[in-house]
Amino acid sequence: MAGTPERQEWRIATPAGTLHAVRHRAGDAGERRSPIVLMHDSLGCVALWRDFPERLARATGREVIAYDRLGYGRSAPYPGPQPSDFIEEEATSFKAVREQLDLERFVMLGHSVGGGMATAIAGRHADGCEALVTVAAQAFTEPRTLAGIREAKRAFADPDRMARLARHHGDKADWVLDAWVETWHSAPFAHWTLDDSLARVRCPTLAIHGEQDEFGSLAQPRRIAALTPGPAEPTILTDCGHVPHRESPERLIAPVRSFLATSPSR
Structure with missing residues (x-):
């Protein structure tokens, strides 16, 4: 689709922070189609999607919405440690996003842990997720997954890496890194699965995965595809790792x- 999508910034008030x-x-065509809502990964934020939202809006003719979860990017700090049920709980936080952006109908697209959150949202907001x-x-x-996280944590011992993280998350950068590493290595996550959220999904679902993903084997998208409506097999991107966008x-x-x-x- 030709043209550059119009970009608007919003501030969304929630009980825990803004x-x-x-x-x-995407223009007039996008007004007639349900928007795509993006959910970022454990170290991500709106800025780290880079130009993917604009590309996606042009290609699909749909409005694309991205937001910084609480504790990330330009959103307010998270009020305390990240809870072990943070993936499922994002479906509760999404209620404020949905109401204030007037999202009657929408499409969810999530990357990495954001994919789990998108799944939880699709199940809990089944009346609107298409x-x-x-x-x-x-x-x-x-x-x-755990080995990849440990390796990434070692890489962040480099001050330059932490400085780049802080460039996007400000003084929340240490919290962001600790929340990722400590949560996944905590006792509650030893036997964590997304199965309950997957079982609530009623809309068509597409699971996409990089063949060389360093944080998850192909068993991950196969499980998602098996437990949701839609293609019985995931889409595998050859010669691609964990960040296809x-x-x-x-x-992608x-x-x-x-x-x-x-x-x-629609």
């Missing part, structure tokens, strides 16, 4: 565009 959100409007896309999402805790954005957008074009959504 959220930062950005809307990319389609779900997970990208490099985890459906259960496996050794590869940066490594190979056009190869192509199956999303095709999936949404054939899904029974």
Whole structure:
């Protein structure tokens, strides 16, 4: 789709703090289709999607919305330690986003842990979620996930890496890193699965995964595909790791565009 989507910034009030959100409007065509809501990963934020939201808006003709979860990016700090049920609880926080952005109908797309959150939202807000896309999402805790997190934590011993993280999260950067590492290595997460949330999903679902994902084996998207409506097999991106929207954005957008074009959504 030609043209550059219009960009608008929003502040969303919640009982726990204010959220930062950005809307990319795709023009008149996008006004007639349900918007896509993006959920970022454990170290992510709106800024770290880079130009993916604009690309996705142009390709699909839909409005694309991204927001910083509480504790991340330009949103307010999280009030305390991250709880062990933070993935499922994002569906509760999403209520304020949905109400204040007037999202009667919408599509969820989540990356990594954001894929789990998108799944929880799709199940808890089934009255409005028309389609779900997970990208490099985890459906259960496996050794590869924990090993990848430990390796990433060692890399953040480099002050330059922490400085880059702080560039996006400010003085919340230490909390962001600790929340990721400590939560996944906590006792409650030893046997965590996304199964309960997957069982509540009623909309068409597409699971996408990089063949070389360092944080999850192909068993992850296969479980998502097996437990949700939609294609029985996931879409596997060859020669791609954990961050397809940066490594190979056009190869990620192509199956999303095709999936949404054939899904029974507005």
